[in-house]
Amino acid sequence: MLNKSFVDVPADHPFPIQNLPYGVFSPRGQTPRCGVAIGDFVVDLAMLVNAGLLTHREVDLRSAFEAPSLNEFMAMGKPVWHDVRRRLQELLGEHTAVLRDDPSLRARAFHRRDSVEMHLPAQIGDFTDFYSSRQHATNVGTMFRDPANALLPNWLHIPVGYHGRSSSVVVSGTPIRRPLGQTKPADAPPVFGPCRLLDFELEVGFFTGPGNALGHAIPIEDARDHIFGLVLVNDWSARDIQKWEYVPLGPFLAKNFATTISPWVVPLEALEFCRVPTGTQEPEPLPYLQGDEEGLFDIKLDVAIRAPKMKAPHVVGRSNMRNLYWTMAQQLAHHSVGGCNVRPGDLMASGTISGSEPESYGSMLELAWRGTRPVKLPDGSERTFIQDGDSVVMTGYAQGDGFRIGFGEAEGTVVPAREG
Amino acid sequence: MLNKSFVDVPADHPFPIQNLPYGVFSPRGQTPRCGVAIGDFVVDLAMLVNAGLLTHREVDLRSAFEAPSLNEFMAMGKPVWHDVRRRLQELLGEHTAVLRDDPSLRARAFHRRDSVEMHLPAQIGDFTDFYSSRQHATNVGTMFRDPANALLPNWLHIPVGYHGRSSSVVVSGTPIRRPLGQTKPADAPPVFGPCRLLDFELEVGFFTGPGNALGHAIPIEDARDHIFGLVLVNDWSARDIQKWEYVPLGPFLAKNFATTISPWVVPLEALEFCRVPTGTQEPEPLPYLQGDEEGLFDIKLDVAIRAPKMKAPHVVGRSNMRNLYWTMAQQLAHHSVGGCNVRPGDLMASGTISGSEPESYGSMLELAWRGTRPVKLPDGSERTFIQDGDSVVMTGYAQGDGFRIGFGEAEGTVVPAREG
Numbered sequence: 001m002l003n004k005s006f007v008d009v010p011a012d013h014p015f016p017i018q019n020l021p022y023g024v025f026s027p028r029g030q031t032p033r034c035g036v037a038i039g040d041f042v043v044d045l046a047m048l049v050n051a052g053l054l055t056h057r058e059v060d061l062r063s064a065f066e067a068p069s070l071n072e073f074m075a076m077g078k079p080v081w082h083d084v085r086r087r088l089q090e091l092l093g094e095h096t097a098v099l100r101d102d103p104s105l106r107a108r109a110f111h112r113r114d115s116v117e118m119h120l121p122a123q124i125g126d127f128t129d130f131y132s133s134r135q136h137a138t139n140v141g142t143m144f145r146d147p148a149n150a151l152l153p154n155w156l157h158i159p160v161g162y163h164g165r166s167s168s169v170v171v172s173g174t175p176i177r178r179p180l181g182q183t184k185p186a187d188a189p190p191v192f193g194p195c196r197l198l199d200f201e202l203e204v205g206f207f208t209g210p211g212n213a214l215g216h217a218i219p220i221e222d223a224r225d226h227i228f229g230l231v232l233v234n235d236w237s238a239r240d241i242q243k244w245e246y247v248p249l250g251p252f253l254a255k256n257f258a259t260t261i262s263p264w265v266v267p268l269e270a271l272e273f274c275r276v277p278t279g280t281q282e283p284e285p286l287p288y289l290q291g292d293e294e295g296l297f298d299i300k301l302d303v304a305i306r307a308p309k310m311k312a313p314h315v316v317g318r319s320n321m322r323n324l325y326w327t328m329a330q331q332l333a334h335h336s337v338g339g340c341n342v343r344p345g346d347l348m349a350s351g352t353i354s355g356s357e358p359e360s361y362g363s364m365l366e367l368a369w370r371g372t373r374p375v376k377l378p379d380g381s382e383r384t385f386i387q388d389g390d391s392v393v394m395t396g397y398a399q400g401d402g403f404r405i406g407f408g409e410a411e412g413t414v415v416p417a418r419e420g
Numbered sequence: 421m422l423n424k425s426f427v428d429v430p431a432d433h434p435f436p437i438q439n440l441p442y443g444v445f446s447p448r449g450q451t452p453r454c455g456v457a458i459g460d461f462v463v464d465l466a467m468l469v470n471a472g473l474l475t476h477r478e479v480d481l482r483s484a485f486e487a488p489s490l491n492e493f494m495a496m497g498k499p500v501w502h503d504v505r506r507r508l509q510e511l512l513g514e515h516t517a518v519l520r521d522d523p524s525l526r527a528r529a530f531h532r533r534d535s536v537e538m539h540l541p542a543q544i545g546d547f548t549d550f551y552s553s554r555q556h557a558t559n560v561g562t563m564f565r566d567p568a569n570a571l572l573p574n575w576l577h578i579p580v581g582y583h584g585r586s587s588s589v590v591v592s593g594t595p596i597r598r599p600l601g602q603t604k605p606a607d608a609p610p611v612f613g614p615c616r617l618l619d620f621e622l623e624v625g626f627f628t629g630p631g632n633a634l635g636h637a638i639p640i641e642d643a644r645d646h647i648f649g650l651v652l653v654n655d656w657s658a659r660d661i662q663k664w665e666y667v668p669l670g671p672f673l674a675k676n677f678a679t680t681i682s683p684w685v686v687p688l689e690a691l692e693f694c695r696v697p698t699g700t701q702e703p704e705p706l707p708y709l710q711g712d713e714e715g716l717f718d719i720k721l722d723v724a725i726r727a728p729k730m731k732a733p734h735v736v737g738r739s740n741m742r743n744l745y746w747t748m749a750q751q752l753a754h755h756s757v758g759g760c761n762v763r764p765g766d767l768m769a770s771g772t773i774s775g776s777e778p779e780s781y782g783s784m785l786e787l788a789w790r791g792t793r794p795v796k797l798p799d800g801s802e803r804t805f806i807q808d809g810d811s812v813v814m815t816g817y818a819q820g821d822g823f824r825i826g827f828g829e830a831e832g833t834v835v836p837a838r839e840g
Contacts, residue, residue, distance in 0.1 A: 126587050131669060154664055157610045158602055162669035163583040163676065167546050167761045168634055177635035179758035182578060182706065190577045192706045195758075214588055214678065215597035215838065241758070244574055249551060249582035250670025256583065256760040258634065286602065286612045338599035338615075338661070339838065340676040341587045418635065418759065 005092045006100040009039040014397060014406020020088055021264035022070055025116040032068035032119050037264050038092055040113050047109040053091055056083060069123045075344035077210045078225045085269060118263035120171050122207055122345035127169055129235055129349045130161035132326035136354040139366045159326035159334045165256035171263050172410045178417040179257035181241035194417035197239035198386045202303045202362030202394055204321050205233040205349035206328050207265055211342035218336040220291050223329035229265035232394045232410040233349040239365055262410040270405050274298045274398035276322050288337050295327025301396040308389040309379050316375050319362050323355045388416045425512045426520040429459040434817060434826020437512055441684035442490055445536040452488035452539045457684050458512055460533050467529040473511055489543045494648045495764035497630045505689060538683035540591050542627055542765035547589055549655055550581035551771040552746035559786045576703060579746035579754045585676035591683050592830045598837040599677035601661035614837035617659035618806045622723045622782030622814055624741050625653040625769035626748050627685055631762035638756040640711050643749035649685035652814045652830040653769040659785055682830040690825050694718045694818035696742050708757050715747025721816040728809040729799050736795050739782050743775045808836045
């Protein structure tokens with residue numbers, strides 16, 4: 001692999017040439033199109049196609065990269081993703097002159113990242129959220145059900161998940177309005193008003209590739225070929241609304257007011273180097289869930305809060321994607337095994353990723369343990385849940401040998417609830 | 421209203437001039453486009469636009485009707501829907517010569533319905549399924565939880581619903597493959613295999629119109645303006661898979677393998693005449709759910725089974741849309757009250773509509789009461805759930821004075837599960 005670009009990228013920068021995450025951006029005043037991030041720049045991919053530098057014998061990359069979403073590219077499948085990635089690494093490499101030595105072309109194809117607007121990377125057909133961290137499921141079960149039987153009976157057999165709302169998935173930077181809804185005081189009828197227990201959930205999601213036809217399935221041994229890349233996900237949650245509504249059909253208004261994702265989709269191929277062994281799964285899963293060795297990833301994940309008066313976000317939780325029990329391949333195999341069709345651009349998130357230590361939990365519910373252990377912020381204030389004006393910032397990276405594969409950030413600032 | 425067309429439509433026909441449902445069809449060998457049904461014909465709407473017969477001063481109807489989905493038209497809103505409908509009733513009326521007396525234009529614009537292929541009427545952004553029949557919720561609660569407390573505490577306060585899977589919503593006539601999945605025998609570990617308790621759910625769904633921006637809401641008094649029209653919905657369900665998976669996050673694989681809808685979207689305006697009073701809601705709902713008087717519809721609903729050897733479907737359940745507790749406006753107001761954005765072409769279904777009599781139940785689970793009261797078919801066989809080869813056919817209509825507003829049908833035939 002080429003490992004150095006003519007673009008200057010410090011060793012701790014999230015977007016070196018080893019990463020090359022894809023996103024949808026618009027230069028000032030122009031329409032959205034597909035790009036790839038390197039260092040502090042975005043490269044306009046359609047511009048490279050139009051300059052004759054980026055072609056593929058089998059597919060129409062111009063159509064794919066001129067589109068305002070990555071869906072078409074996601075549909076092209078792993079061999080194309082691989083070829084395009086290799087070509088981009090070549091084009092951006094320090095020893096390739098064609099871009100490096102053509103200031104005019106570079107001026108057209110390169111944009112400073114801080115000068116462009118980012119959009120959702122895909123038109124998300126369906127959004128699914130799993131519940132795949134054992135520690136998180138155990139914490140929630142301990143708080144709300146029974147510490148002695150914190151995990152529900154199906155949890156160790158099924159990568160439990162539910163269908164989320166795709167319309168309200170928003171890109172990092174979108175303000176998050178505190179939701180209104182019904183909550184139920186003890187021994188009184190339900191009341192309507194702003195959510196009082198607003199929370200984040202620290203997750204990682206993946207965008208799907210070609211997918212499967214209805215009535216077919218993606219066997220676990222093929223699942224990796226259908227994972228295009230990963231993003232950070234903040235599955236905003238209204239705990240008080242959730243508590244009253246979720247039995248028996250699951251979370252609804254408690255989750256569907258907003259889900260924030262990071263704008264840059266890190267290719268799965270860029271993360272292969274940080275795979276770690278799938279943990280012991282006991283009892284042994286059913287055969288359709290077996291065989292995904294090295295199914296986890298050593299990706300450090302931070303969640304931070306920035307209160308209005310704070311200059312910088314303060315990290316309140318440090319987790320790692322290796323804290324998952326079920327792997328992405330298991331999630332995808334399970335999701336499709338009944339015949340449900342997966343389409344290019346579907347988003348599937350992990351569920352809150354909590355580690356075993358209290359400081360590694362991935363939600364305020366757990367970090368402040370249902371309000372009993374308030375989290376202190378540097379401005380002297382305390383949090384049990386998220387307040388109006390707070391920004392929640394999630395970041396993540398995998399550390400390589402001399403480089404980092406970063407995700408950028410998933411940020412959302414909470415604005416007050418609508419009037420009545 | 422004009423009440424007679426130059427197209428011959430018998431009084432018991434589902435698609436008289438008072439109906440004019442919208443759909444997406446393709447004439448043999450041609451691309452999908454928007455049409456309207458009258459009698460045994462489909463009228464190509466883009467053809468009417470191109471002939472200069474159908475225009476609107478504010479919107480581009482050509483773009484809307486040349487599209488392979490109704491989303492663009494759905495986005496245009498109620499005043500446009502009303503104007504277009506009125507103009508179509510005029511054009512198709514017996515006293516309007518322009519189409520009636522132009523055989524050449526009619527030959528281009530009219531297609532026999534039995535000669536065209538029907539498609540999904542919209543690109544469904546998100547599919548939501550409610551649970552709004554009190555009898556159904558009571559029946560399920562009685563069977564699976566506690567007859568003395570069959571309704572869960574939130575049910576009379578919240579139009580309970582959950583997010584479904586939009587990718588697997590299919591148009592009537594699409595074969596339904598029996599899903600595979602995990603089920604849990606009593607006192608033994610879970611097993612993997614074909615669903616054994618395959619069921620239908622008799623529902624009505626609505627497609628949404630303009631919708632709301634994220635963080636805003638659709639107040640109940642505006643909700644009717646965001647309902648474009650209605651379709652029949654069969655929310656296929658795998659009861660054995662559902663039982664094992666659904667706690668705590670709700671149904672997932674039990675529902676996401678397929679949902680069948682009827683192809684013709686009956687405009688809400690065509691159904692105004694059959695509105696009936698919203699039933700008594702006690703306890704009184706919270707204010708944001710109040711005020712939708714006459715929120716129900718007197719729409720007869722039948723569900724029938726045709727086993728492979730039977731010539732015609734046999735009706736096993738006769739229900740009515742007036743058997744709902746929560747109205748569509750209440751569902752929509754609730755769905756959006758937390759700030760969740762609704763988009764044109766979202767589909768929201770009622771949940772199983774069961775009446776108070778055992779023959780009016782809307783699922784096999786209830787009709788055969790969890791397998792204890794098998795349903796007899798005319799071929800001498802019995803059913804507790806749906807077998808391979810069975811077709812499930814849902815139909816519905818509202819009876820007017822001398823005409824019927826029909827829905828056509830939502831049909832699906834079950835094919836055997838995939839091998840392992």
